[in-house]
Amino acid sequence: MTGKYFDYNATTPIDPSVRENLTNWASEWGNPSSIHWAGRGPKLLLREARLKLATALGVSPLELVFTSGGSESNTTVLKSVFKTSSRGHFLTSQVEHPSIAKTMQALAVNGAKVDFIPVSREGVLDLDFYSEKLSTETALVSVMTANNETGHIFPVGQLAESARQVGALFHTDAVQALAKIPVSLKEWKVDYASFSAHKCYALKGVGLLYARKGALIESLILGGGQERHRRGGTENVLGIAAFGHMAEKFSLLEKESGSQVRELRDHLEKRICSEISGVLVNGPGSPRLPNTSSLIISDVDGETLLMSLDLKGYAVSTGAACSSGNPEPSPTLLAMGLTRAEAQSSLRISLGVSQTEAQVDEFVETLKAIVVRLRSLGESGVGRRGSQDFVGSRGGVSV
Ligand SMILES: Cc1ncc(COP(=O)(O)O)c(C=O)c1O
Structure with a gap:
Protein backbone atom coordinates (compact mmCIF):
# COMPACT_ATOMS: atom_id res chain seq x y z
CA MET A 1 0.00 0.00 0.00
CA PHE A 250 19.80 9.15 9.10
CA SER A 251 22.71 10.19 6.90
CA LEU A 252 21.71 7.70 4.20
CA LEU A 253 18.07 8.83 4.37
CA GLU A 254 19.19 12.44 4.20
CA LYS A 255 21.29 11.69 1.15
CA GLU A 256 18.40 9.92 -0.57
CA SER A 257 16.10 12.81 0.29
CA GLY A 258 18.49 15.30 -1.25
CA SER A 259 18.84 13.31 -4.45
CA GLN A 260 16.18 10.75 -5.50
CA VAL A 261 13.35 12.19 -3.42
CA ARG A 262 14.07 15.76 -4.54
CA GLU A 263 14.14 14.64 -8.18
CA LEU A 264 10.81 12.86 -7.73
CA ARG A 265 9.24 15.89 -6.04
CA ASP A 266 10.47 18.17 -8.83
CA HIS A 267 9.20 15.72 -11.44
CA LEU A 268 5.82 15.61 -9.69
CA GLU A 269 5.51 19.40 -9.54
CA LYS A 270 6.62 19.81 -13.14
CA ARG A 271 4.04 17.34 -14.37
CA ILE A 272 1.21 18.69 -12.23
CA CYS A 273 1.89 22.32 -13.14
CA SER A 274 2.18 21.63 -16.86
CA GLU A 275 -0.71 19.17 -17.14
CA ILE A 276 -3.30 20.63 -14.77
CA SER A 277 -4.38 24.23 -15.29
CA GLY A 278 -4.63 26.68 -12.40
CA VAL A 279 -2.05 25.09 -10.12
CA LEU A 280 0.42 27.11 -8.03
CA VAL A 281 3.24 25.85 -5.85
CA ASN A 282 3.52 27.69 -2.53
CA GLY A 283 6.89 29.45 -2.32
CA PRO A 284 8.79 27.27 -4.81
CA GLY A 285 11.80 29.61 -4.87
CA SER A 286 12.42 29.60 -1.10
CA PRO A 287 14.55 26.97 0.62
CA ARG A 288 12.32 23.90 0.97
CA LEU A 289 12.45 20.33 2.23
CA PRO A 290 13.24 18.12 -0.75
CA ASN A 291 10.19 15.90 -0.20
CA THR A 292 7.38 18.42 0.26
CA SER A 293 5.06 20.06 -2.24
CA SER A 294 2.38 22.48 -1.14
CA LEU A 295 -0.01 23.27 -3.97
CA ILE A 296 -3.01 25.47 -4.61
CA ILE A 297 -5.34 23.81 -7.10
CA SER A 298 -7.81 26.50 -8.03
CA ASP A 299 -11.56 25.82 -8.14
CA VAL A 300 -11.22 22.54 -6.29
CA ASP A 301 -11.95 22.04 -2.61
CA GLY A 302 -8.96 20.45 -0.89
CA GLU A 303 -11.01 18.20 1.33
CA THR A 304 -13.16 16.95 -1.55
CA LEU A 305 -9.96 16.29 -3.48
CA LEU A 306 -8.45 14.43 -0.53
CA MET A 307 -11.52 12.22 -0.22
CA SER A 308 -11.66 11.53 -3.94
CA LEU A 309 -7.97 10.54 -3.89
CA ASP A 310 -8.62 8.38 -0.83
CA LEU A 311 -11.34 6.52 -2.73
CA LYS A 312 -8.65 5.66 -5.29
CA GLY A 313 -6.33 4.46 -2.53
CA TYR A 314 -4.15 7.59 -2.30
CA ALA A 315 -3.14 9.28 0.94
CA VAL A 316 -2.36 13.02 0.87
CA SER A 317 -3.02 15.97 3.17
CA THR A 318 -4.95 19.16 2.67
CA GLY A 319 -3.55 22.53 3.55
CA ALA A 320 -6.94 23.55 4.80
CA ALA A 321 -9.33 22.65 7.57
CA CYS A 322 -6.69 20.38 9.02
CA SER A 323 -6.92 21.53 12.60
CA SER A 324 -9.09 19.04 14.38
CA GLY A 325 -12.80 19.47 13.88
CA ASN A 326 -12.14 23.02 12.79
CA PRO A 327 -13.51 24.59 9.63
CA GLU A 328 -10.77 27.22 9.56
CA PRO A 329 -8.20 27.09 6.79
CA SER A 330 -4.63 26.35 7.81
CA PRO A 331 -3.14 29.19 9.92
CA THR A 332 0.20 28.58 8.20
CA LEU A 333 -1.19 29.24 4.74
CA LEU A 334 -3.21 32.24 5.94
CA ALA A 335 -0.07 33.63 7.59
CA MET A 336 1.62 33.42 4.18
CA GLY A 337 -1.09 35.66 2.79
CA LEU A 338 -3.20 33.07 0.97
CA THR A 339 -6.91 33.87 0.84
CA ARG A 340 -9.32 31.53 2.59
CA ALA A 341 -10.39 30.15 -0.78
CA GLU A 342 -6.78 29.49 -1.77
CA ALA A 343 -6.03 27.80 1.54
CA GLN A 344 -9.13 25.66 1.10
CA SER A 345 -7.89 24.62 -2.34
CA SER A 346 -4.52 23.49 -1.04
CA LEU A 347 -2.99 20.09 -1.13
CA ARG A 348 0.16 18.87 0.62
CA ILE A 349 2.02 16.06 -1.05
CA SER A 350 4.99 14.70 0.88
CA LEU A 351 7.21 11.96 -0.50
CA GLY A 352 9.47 9.37 1.08
CA VAL A 353 12.49 7.30 0.30
CA SER A 354 10.98 4.17 -1.21
CA GLN A 355 8.85 5.81 -3.89
CA THR A 356 9.36 5.42 -7.62
CA GLU A 357 8.76 7.59 -10.66
CA ALA A 358 6.14 5.13 -11.90
CA GLN A 359 4.19 5.56 -8.65
CA VAL A 360 4.42 9.34 -8.93
CA ASP A 361 3.26 9.22 -12.56
CA GLU A 362 0.30 7.05 -11.63
CA PHE A 363 -0.60 9.48 -8.88
CA VAL A 364 -0.44 12.45 -11.27
CA GLU A 365 -2.74 10.68 -13.76
CA THR A 366 -5.27 10.00 -10.98
CA LEU A 367 -5.05 13.56 -9.69
CA LYS A 368 -5.55 14.95 -13.19
CA ALA A 369 -8.67 12.87 -13.77
CA ILE A 370 -10.14 13.81 -10.38
CA VAL A 371 -9.48 17.54 -10.80
CA VAL A 372 -11.10 17.51 -14.26
CA ARG A 373 -14.13 15.66 -12.87
CA LEU A 374 -14.55 17.91 -9.83
CA ARG A 375 -14.23 21.05 -11.92
CA SER A 376 -16.76 19.76 -14.45
CA LEU A 377 -19.22 19.06 -11.65
CA GLY A 378 -18.72 22.63 -10.46
CA GLU A 379 -19.11 21.44 -6.89
CA SER A 380 -15.81 22.55 -5.52
CA GLY A 381 -17.31 24.02 -2.37
CA VAL A 382 -14.47 26.53 -2.36
CA GLY A 383 -15.48 29.80 -0.80
CA ARG A 384 -18.62 28.43 0.79
CA ARG A 385 -16.62 27.15 3.70
CA GLY A 386 -15.34 30.63 4.34
CA SER A 387 -18.82 31.81 5.27
CA GLN A 388 -19.90 32.28 8.85
CA ASP A 389 -22.52 29.55 8.77
CA PHE A 390 -20.35 26.76 7.44
CA VAL A 391 -20.90 23.67 9.57
CA GLY A 392 -19.65 20.74 7.57
CA SER A 393 -15.98 20.25 8.37
CA ARG A 394 -14.51 16.85 8.78
CA GLY A 395 -11.95 16.35 11.51
CA GLY A 396 -8.22 16.06 11.01
CA VAL A 397 -5.05 17.18 12.69
CA SER A 398 -2.28 19.48 11.69
CA VAL A 399 0.77 17.21 11.31
C1 LIG B 1 6.81 20.36 12.79
C2 LIG B 1 6.20 19.39 13.74
N1 LIG B 1 6.40 19.55 15.05
C3 LIG B 1 5.89 18.71 15.96
C4 LIG B 1 5.13 17.63 15.58
C5 LIG B 1 4.56 16.73 16.62
O1 LIG B 1 5.24 15.52 16.71
P1 LIG B 1 4.55 14.28 17.44
O2 LIG B 1 3.52 13.76 16.51
O3 LIG B 1 5.67 13.31 17.67
O4 LIG B 1 3.99 14.80 18.72
C6 LIG B 1 4.90 17.41 14.21
C7 LIG B 1 4.12 16.26 13.73
O5 LIG B 1 2.99 16.28 13.56
C8 LIG B 1 5.44 18.32 13.28
O6 LIG B 1 5.24 18.18 11.97
Whole structure:
Protein backbone atom coordinates (compact mmCIF):
# COMPACT_ATOMS: atom_id res chain seq x y z
CA MET A 1 0.00 0.00 0.00
CA THR A 2 2.90 2.40 0.59
CA GLY A 3 3.10 2.95 -3.20
CA LYS A 4 -0.01 5.08 -2.85
CA TYR A 5 1.11 6.83 0.31
CA PHE A 6 2.00 10.48 -0.35
CA ASP A 7 1.79 11.82 3.19
CA TYR A 8 5.26 11.22 4.66
CA ASN A 9 5.18 14.48 6.65
CA ALA A 10 2.22 13.12 8.62
CA THR A 11 4.08 9.94 9.45
CA THR A 12 6.35 7.46 7.72
CA PRO A 13 5.91 3.73 7.21
CA ILE A 14 7.98 1.62 9.61
CA ASP A 15 11.33 0.63 8.16
CA PRO A 16 11.47 -3.14 7.40
CA SER A 17 14.63 -3.49 9.53
CA VAL A 18 12.74 -2.01 12.51
CA ARG A 19 9.96 -4.57 12.04
CA GLU A 20 12.51 -7.38 11.91
CA ASN A 21 14.06 -6.33 15.21
CA LEU A 22 10.90 -5.64 17.18
CA THR A 23 10.57 -9.10 18.74
CA ASN A 24 14.20 -9.02 19.77
CA TRP A 25 13.86 -5.66 21.48
CA ALA A 26 10.54 -6.70 23.05
CA SER A 27 12.24 -9.65 24.71
CA GLU A 28 13.84 -7.06 27.03
CA TRP A 29 10.62 -6.48 28.94
CA GLY A 30 12.09 -5.42 32.28
CA ASN A 31 11.90 -1.93 33.73
CA PRO A 32 15.06 -0.07 32.72
CA SER A 33 15.15 1.59 36.15
CA SER A 34 15.28 -1.78 37.97
CA ILE A 35 18.62 -2.56 39.53
CA HIS A 36 18.11 -6.35 39.28
CA TRP A 37 18.80 -8.59 36.28
CA ALA A 38 15.54 -7.79 34.44
CA GLY A 39 16.46 -4.12 34.19
CA ARG A 40 19.88 -4.64 32.66
CA GLY A 41 18.81 -5.57 29.11
CA PRO A 42 16.36 -2.67 28.63
CA LYS A 43 18.82 -0.27 30.27
CA LEU A 44 21.41 -1.34 27.72
CA LEU A 45 18.93 -0.80 24.87
CA LEU A 46 18.30 2.74 26.12
CA ARG A 47 22.01 3.44 26.46
CA GLU A 48 22.76 2.14 22.97
CA ALA A 49 19.90 4.10 21.40
CA ARG A 50 20.94 7.30 23.17
CA LEU A 51 24.50 6.84 21.95
CA LYS A 52 23.43 6.19 18.35
CA LEU A 53 21.18 9.26 18.34
CA ALA A 54 23.88 11.39 19.95
CA THR A 55 26.39 10.24 17.35
CA ALA A 56 23.98 10.97 14.50
CA LEU A 57 23.25 14.45 15.88
CA GLY A 58 26.86 15.20 16.85
CA VAL A 59 26.00 15.88 20.50
CA SER A 60 26.68 14.29 23.87
CA PRO A 61 24.34 11.46 25.00
CA LEU A 62 23.86 13.42 28.22
CA GLU A 63 22.27 16.24 26.21
CA LEU A 64 19.40 14.00 25.04
CA VAL A 65 16.09 13.38 26.80
CA PHE A 66 13.57 10.81 25.58
CA THR A 67 9.96 11.99 25.50
CA SER A 68 6.66 10.76 24.05
CA GLY A 69 7.03 12.76 20.83
CA GLY A 70 7.70 16.08 19.18
CA SER A 71 4.71 17.72 20.87
CA GLU A 72 5.95 16.83 24.33
CA SER A 73 9.49 17.98 23.55
CA ASN A 74 8.16 21.32 22.29
CA THR A 75 5.82 21.83 25.24
CA THR A 76 8.52 20.89 27.74
CA VAL A 77 10.94 23.53 26.46
CA LEU A 78 8.40 26.35 26.35
CA LYS A 79 6.89 25.66 29.76
CA SER A 80 10.26 24.99 31.34
CA VAL A 81 11.73 28.30 30.15
CA PHE A 82 8.54 30.15 31.16
CA LYS A 83 8.83 28.76 34.69
CA THR A 84 12.54 29.22 35.18
CA SER A 85 13.48 32.38 33.27
CA SER A 86 13.55 35.82 34.85
CA ARG A 87 12.56 37.25 31.46
CA GLY A 88 8.98 37.35 30.20
CA HIS A 89 9.17 37.78 26.43
CA PHE A 90 8.82 34.93 23.90
CA LEU A 91 9.32 35.06 20.14
CA THR A 92 8.07 32.48 17.67
CA SER A 93 6.90 32.35 14.05
CA GLN A 94 3.34 32.50 12.77
CA VAL A 95 3.72 29.11 11.09
CA GLU A 96 4.72 26.80 13.94
CA HIS A 97 3.20 23.41 14.67
CA PRO A 98 0.19 23.68 17.04
CA SER A 99 2.24 22.22 19.90
CA ILE A 100 4.28 25.45 19.80
CA ALA A 101 1.54 27.87 18.71
CA LYS A 102 -0.98 26.72 21.32
CA THR A 103 1.56 26.49 24.11
CA MET A 104 2.73 30.02 23.31
CA GLN A 105 -0.89 31.17 23.48
CA ALA A 106 -1.24 29.43 26.85
CA LEU A 107 1.92 31.18 28.11
CA ALA A 108 0.45 34.51 26.97
CA VAL A 109 -2.71 33.82 28.99
CA ASN A 110 -0.43 33.21 31.97
CA GLY A 111 1.36 36.52 31.62
CA ALA A 112 4.09 36.03 29.00
CA LYS A 113 4.46 38.58 26.23
CA VAL A 114 4.55 36.65 22.97
CA ASP A 115 5.35 37.98 19.50
CA PHE A 116 4.68 35.96 16.37
CA ILE A 117 7.10 36.60 13.49
CA PRO A 118 5.30 36.96 10.13
CA VAL A 119 6.30 35.17 6.93
CA SER A 120 6.04 36.39 3.35
CA ARG A 121 3.93 34.93 0.53
CA GLU A 122 7.08 32.96 -0.37
CA GLY A 123 7.29 31.53 3.13
CA VAL A 124 10.29 33.65 4.15
CA LEU A 125 10.56 34.79 7.76
CA ASP A 126 10.44 38.58 8.37
CA LEU A 127 13.93 39.14 9.74
CA ASP A 128 13.35 42.87 10.31
CA PHE A 129 10.43 42.09 12.59
CA TYR A 130 12.59 39.53 14.36
CA SER A 131 15.41 42.04 14.99
CA GLU A 132 12.97 44.71 16.15
CA LYS A 133 11.27 42.46 18.70
CA LEU A 134 14.34 40.63 19.99
CA SER A 135 15.58 42.28 23.19
CA THR A 136 17.25 41.68 26.52
CA GLU A 137 13.72 40.93 27.78
CA THR A 138 13.46 37.91 25.45
CA ALA A 139 13.57 34.64 27.37
CA LEU A 140 13.22 32.24 24.43
CA VAL A 141 13.00 32.22 20.66
CA SER A 142 11.36 29.16 19.13
CA VAL A 143 11.45 28.83 15.34
CA MET A 144 11.05 25.54 13.51
CA THR A 145 13.81 24.20 11.28
CA ALA A 146 11.36 23.29 8.51
CA ASN A 147 7.64 23.70 8.14
CA ASN A 148 5.42 20.62 8.09
CA GLU A 149 2.90 22.02 5.58
CA THR A 150 4.98 23.92 3.05
CA GLY A 151 8.40 22.42 3.73
CA HIS A 152 9.97 25.88 4.00
CA ILE A 153 13.31 25.92 5.80
CA PHE A 154 14.26 28.72 8.20
CA PRO A 155 17.76 30.10 8.88
CA VAL A 156 18.11 28.57 12.33
CA GLY A 157 21.84 29.23 12.79
CA GLN A 158 21.43 32.92 11.94
CA LEU A 159 18.38 33.32 14.19
CA ALA A 160 20.13 31.56 17.08
CA GLU A 161 23.15 33.83 16.70
CA SER A 162 20.98 36.96 17.06
CA ALA A 163 19.20 35.43 20.07
CA ARG A 164 22.53 34.70 21.71
CA GLN A 165 23.60 38.33 21.33
CA VAL A 166 20.77 39.46 23.62
CA GLY A 167 21.17 36.52 25.99
CA ALA A 168 17.97 34.80 24.88
CA LEU A 169 17.67 31.02 24.69
CA PHE A 170 16.93 29.43 21.30
CA HIS A 171 14.79 26.39 20.50
CA THR A 172 14.07 24.78 17.16
CA ASP A 173 11.38 22.25 16.31
CA ALA A 174 13.41 20.03 13.99
CA VAL A 175 10.76 17.30 13.71
CA GLN A 176 10.33 17.64 9.94
CA ALA A 177 13.98 18.26 9.20
CA LEU A 178 15.59 15.17 10.69
CA ALA A 179 16.71 12.61 8.12
CA LYS A 180 15.64 14.93 5.29
CA ILE A 181 18.17 17.79 5.51
CA PRO A 182 21.32 18.33 7.61
CA VAL A 183 20.55 19.18 11.23
CA SER A 184 23.66 20.81 12.71
CA LEU A 185 22.84 21.52 16.33
CA LYS A 186 26.39 22.36 17.40
CA GLU A 187 27.09 24.52 14.37
CA TRP A 188 23.81 26.38 14.79
CA LYS A 189 24.51 26.66 18.53
CA VAL A 190 20.89 26.15 19.52
CA ASP A 191 20.01 25.56 23.17
CA TYR A 192 17.12 23.17 22.58
CA ALA A 193 15.76 21.08 19.69
CA SER A 194 12.81 18.71 19.29
CA PHE A 195 12.54 15.50 17.27
CA SER A 196 9.99 12.78 16.67
CA ALA A 197 10.69 9.12 15.84
CA HIS A 198 7.63 8.47 13.71
CA LYS A 199 8.73 10.96 11.04
CA CYS A 200 11.91 8.90 10.57
CA TYR A 201 10.59 5.40 9.74
CA ALA A 202 10.58 4.36 13.44
CA LEU A 203 7.64 4.01 15.87
CA LYS A 204 5.04 6.45 17.16
CA GLY A 205 5.04 7.69 20.73
CA VAL A 206 8.75 8.49 21.01
CA GLY A 207 10.37 11.89 20.83
CA LEU A 208 13.69 13.38 21.64
CA LEU A 209 14.61 16.62 23.29
CA TYR A 210 18.10 18.04 22.86
CA ALA A 211 19.09 20.36 25.70
CA ARG A 212 22.58 21.81 25.35
CA LYS A 213 24.85 21.05 28.31
CA GLY A 214 23.94 23.64 30.92
CA ALA A 215 20.55 24.47 29.37
CA LEU A 216 17.98 23.88 32.07
CA ILE A 217 15.01 21.53 31.64
CA GLU A 218 12.25 21.50 34.21
CA SER A 219 10.38 18.23 33.74
CA LEU A 220 6.84 18.54 32.38
CA ILE A 221 6.00 15.15 33.89
CA LEU A 222 7.02 14.49 37.45
CA GLY A 223 7.76 10.88 38.24
CA GLY A 224 10.49 8.53 39.23
CA GLY A 225 13.38 10.75 38.22
CA GLN A 226 13.99 9.10 34.87
CA GLU A 227 16.07 10.83 32.19
CA ARG A 228 18.16 12.54 34.88
CA HIS A 229 15.05 14.14 36.35
CA ARG A 230 14.26 15.83 33.06
CA ARG A 231 11.31 13.58 32.09
CA GLY A 232 9.44 11.39 34.56
CA GLY A 233 7.87 8.07 33.54
CA THR A 234 9.16 4.66 32.50
CA GLU A 235 10.79 4.96 29.09
CA ASN A 236 9.23 3.49 25.93
CA VAL A 237 12.09 1.01 25.51
CA LEU A 238 10.83 -0.60 22.31
CA GLY A 239 10.19 2.71 20.57
CA ILE A 240 13.48 4.18 21.76
CA ALA A 241 15.42 1.14 20.53
CA ALA A 242 13.75 1.55 17.13
CA PHE A 243 14.58 5.27 17.02
CA GLY A 244 18.22 4.54 17.91
CA HIS A 245 18.34 1.87 15.22
CA MET A 246 17.09 4.36 12.61
CA ALA A 247 19.62 6.96 13.76
CA GLU A 248 22.29 4.85 12.07
CA LYS A 249 20.44 5.40 8.80
CA PHE A 250 19.80 9.15 9.10
CA SER A 251 22.71 10.19 6.90
CA LEU A 252 21.71 7.70 4.20
CA LEU A 253 18.07 8.83 4.37
CA GLU A 254 19.19 12.44 4.20
CA LYS A 255 21.29 11.69 1.15
CA GLU A 256 18.40 9.92 -0.57
CA SER A 257 16.10 12.81 0.29
CA GLY A 258 18.49 15.30 -1.25
CA SER A 259 18.84 13.31 -4.45
CA GLN A 260 16.18 10.75 -5.50
CA VAL A 261 13.35 12.19 -3.42
CA ARG A 262 14.07 15.76 -4.54
CA GLU A 263 14.14 14.64 -8.18
CA LEU A 264 10.81 12.86 -7.73
CA ARG A 265 9.24 15.89 -6.04
CA ASP A 266 10.47 18.17 -8.83
CA HIS A 267 9.20 15.72 -11.44
CA LEU A 268 5.82 15.61 -9.69
CA GLU A 269 5.51 19.40 -9.54
CA LYS A 270 6.62 19.81 -13.14
CA ARG A 271 4.04 17.34 -14.37
CA ILE A 272 1.21 18.69 -12.23
CA CYS A 273 1.89 22.32 -13.14
CA SER A 274 2.18 21.63 -16.86
CA GLU A 275 -0.71 19.17 -17.14
CA ILE A 276 -3.30 20.63 -14.77
CA SER A 277 -4.38 24.23 -15.29
CA GLY A 278 -4.63 26.68 -12.40
CA VAL A 279 -2.05 25.09 -10.12
CA LEU A 280 0.42 27.11 -8.03
CA VAL A 281 3.24 25.85 -5.85
CA ASN A 282 3.52 27.69 -2.53
CA GLY A 283 6.89 29.45 -2.32
CA PRO A 284 8.79 27.27 -4.81
CA GLY A 285 11.80 29.61 -4.87
CA SER A 286 12.42 29.60 -1.10
CA PRO A 287 14.55 26.97 0.62
CA ARG A 288 12.32 23.90 0.97
CA LEU A 289 12.45 20.33 2.23
CA PRO A 290 13.24 18.12 -0.75
CA ASN A 291 10.19 15.90 -0.20
CA THR A 292 7.38 18.42 0.26
CA SER A 293 5.06 20.06 -2.24
CA SER A 294 2.38 22.48 -1.14
CA LEU A 295 -0.01 23.27 -3.97
CA ILE A 296 -3.01 25.47 -4.61
CA ILE A 297 -5.34 23.81 -7.10
CA SER A 298 -7.81 26.50 -8.03
CA ASP A 299 -11.56 25.82 -8.14
CA VAL A 300 -11.22 22.54 -6.29
CA ASP A 301 -11.95 22.04 -2.61
CA GLY A 302 -8.96 20.45 -0.89
CA GLU A 303 -11.01 18.20 1.33
CA THR A 304 -13.16 16.95 -1.55
CA LEU A 305 -9.96 16.29 -3.48
CA LEU A 306 -8.45 14.43 -0.53
CA MET A 307 -11.52 12.22 -0.22
CA SER A 308 -11.66 11.53 -3.94
CA LEU A 309 -7.97 10.54 -3.89
CA ASP A 310 -8.62 8.38 -0.83
CA LEU A 311 -11.34 6.52 -2.73
CA LYS A 312 -8.65 5.66 -5.29
CA GLY A 313 -6.33 4.46 -2.53
CA TYR A 314 -4.15 7.59 -2.30
CA ALA A 315 -3.14 9.28 0.94
CA VAL A 316 -2.36 13.02 0.87
CA SER A 317 -3.02 15.97 3.17
CA THR A 318 -4.95 19.16 2.67
CA GLY A 319 -3.55 22.53 3.55
CA ALA A 320 -6.94 23.55 4.80
CA ALA A 321 -9.33 22.65 7.57
CA CYS A 322 -6.69 20.38 9.02
CA SER A 323 -6.92 21.53 12.60
CA SER A 324 -9.09 19.04 14.38
CA GLY A 325 -12.80 19.47 13.88
CA ASN A 326 -12.14 23.02 12.79
CA PRO A 327 -13.51 24.59 9.63
CA GLU A 328 -10.77 27.22 9.56
CA PRO A 329 -8.20 27.09 6.79
CA SER A 330 -4.63 26.35 7.81
CA PRO A 331 -3.14 29.19 9.92
CA THR A 332 0.20 28.58 8.20
CA LEU A 333 -1.19 29.24 4.74
CA LEU A 334 -3.21 32.24 5.94
CA ALA A 335 -0.07 33.63 7.59
CA MET A 336 1.62 33.42 4.18
CA GLY A 337 -1.09 35.66 2.79
CA LEU A 338 -3.20 33.07 0.97
CA THR A 339 -6.91 33.87 0.84
CA ARG A 340 -9.32 31.53 2.59
CA ALA A 341 -10.39 30.15 -0.78
CA GLU A 342 -6.78 29.49 -1.77
CA ALA A 343 -6.03 27.80 1.54
CA GLN A 344 -9.13 25.66 1.10
CA SER A 345 -7.89 24.62 -2.34
CA SER A 346 -4.52 23.49 -1.04
CA LEU A 347 -2.99 20.09 -1.13
CA ARG A 348 0.16 18.87 0.62
CA ILE A 349 2.02 16.06 -1.05
CA SER A 350 4.99 14.70 0.88
CA LEU A 351 7.21 11.96 -0.50
CA GLY A 352 9.47 9.37 1.08
CA VAL A 353 12.49 7.30 0.30
CA SER A 354 10.98 4.17 -1.21
CA GLN A 355 8.85 5.81 -3.89
CA THR A 356 9.36 5.42 -7.62
CA GLU A 357 8.76 7.59 -10.66
CA ALA A 358 6.14 5.13 -11.90
CA GLN A 359 4.19 5.56 -8.65
CA VAL A 360 4.42 9.34 -8.93
CA ASP A 361 3.26 9.22 -12.56
CA GLU A 362 0.30 7.05 -11.63
CA PHE A 363 -0.60 9.48 -8.88
CA VAL A 364 -0.44 12.45 -11.27
CA GLU A 365 -2.74 10.68 -13.76
CA THR A 366 -5.27 10.00 -10.98
CA LEU A 367 -5.05 13.56 -9.69
CA LYS A 368 -5.55 14.95 -13.19
CA ALA A 369 -8.67 12.87 -13.77
CA ILE A 370 -10.14 13.81 -10.38
CA VAL A 371 -9.48 17.54 -10.80
CA VAL A 372 -11.10 17.51 -14.26
CA ARG A 373 -14.13 15.66 -12.87
CA LEU A 374 -14.55 17.91 -9.83
CA ARG A 375 -14.23 21.05 -11.92
CA SER A 376 -16.76 19.76 -14.45
CA LEU A 377 -19.22 19.06 -11.65
CA GLY A 378 -18.72 22.63 -10.46
CA GLU A 379 -19.11 21.44 -6.89
CA SER A 380 -15.81 22.55 -5.52
CA GLY A 381 -17.31 24.02 -2.37
CA VAL A 382 -14.47 26.53 -2.36
CA GLY A 383 -15.48 29.80 -0.80
CA ARG A 384 -18.62 28.43 0.79
CA ARG A 385 -16.62 27.15 3.70
CA GLY A 386 -15.34 30.63 4.34
CA SER A 387 -18.82 31.81 5.27
CA GLN A 388 -19.90 32.28 8.85
CA ASP A 389 -22.52 29.55 8.77
CA PHE A 390 -20.35 26.76 7.44
CA VAL A 391 -20.90 23.67 9.57
CA GLY A 392 -19.65 20.74 7.57
CA SER A 393 -15.98 20.25 8.37
CA ARG A 394 -14.51 16.85 8.78
CA GLY A 395 -11.95 16.35 11.51
CA GLY A 396 -8.22 16.06 11.01
CA VAL A 397 -5.05 17.18 12.69
CA SER A 398 -2.28 19.48 11.69
CA VAL A 399 0.77 17.21 11.31
C1 LIG B 1 6.81 20.36 12.79
C2 LIG B 1 6.20 19.39 13.74
N1 LIG B 1 6.40 19.55 15.05
C3 LIG B 1 5.89 18.71 15.96
C4 LIG B 1 5.13 17.63 15.58
C5 LIG B 1 4.56 16.73 16.62
O1 LIG B 1 5.24 15.52 16.71
P1 LIG B 1 4.55 14.28 17.44
O2 LIG B 1 3.52 13.76 16.51
O3 LIG B 1 5.67 13.31 17.67
O4 LIG B 1 3.99 14.80 18.72
C6 LIG B 1 4.90 17.41 14.21
C7 LIG B 1 4.12 16.26 13.73
O5 LIG B 1 2.99 16.28 13.56
C8 LIG B 1 5.44 18.32 13.28
O6 LIG B 1 5.24 18.18 11.97
